[in-house]
Amino acid sequence: MARRIATDALVDLGCSEETLDITRLLVSELVTNSLEHTESGSCLRLHVEGSELVVEVEDSNPSIPRLLHPEPDSLGGRGIELVDLLASRWG
Numbered sequence: 001m002a003r004r005i006a007t008d009a010l011v012d013l014g015c016s017e018e019t020l021d022i023t024r025l026l027v028s029e030l031v032t033n034s035l036e037h038t039e040s041g042s043c044l045r046l047h048v049e050g051s052e053l054v055v056e057v058e059d060s061n062p063s064i065p066r067l068l069h070p071e072p073d074s075l076g077g078r079g080i081e082l083v084d085l086l087a088s089r090w091g
Contacts, residue, residue: 030057
């Protein structure tokens with residue numbers, strides 16, 4: 001649902017397909033992380049600051065997500081690493 005909302009908003013803004021793809025991935029990882037690590041809902045915000053698209057996910061957990069260093073055969077723990085690689089800044 002979060003990916004669909006983000007896609008619809010960015011299509012209305014006329015964003016490129018590359019921006020749509022990256023934003024879908026960021027939204028998916030951030031919202032999933034929020035849902036897995038909090039007991040409350042999440043709030044997704046997308047807004048433009050100058051020439052930058054800002055993707056924010058807020059939840060009730062006061063901790064900032066941390067980069068993990070999972071073993072190569074681990075099934076999880078790479079989401080924030082993906083966010084770190086795709087976003088210009090996070091935290």
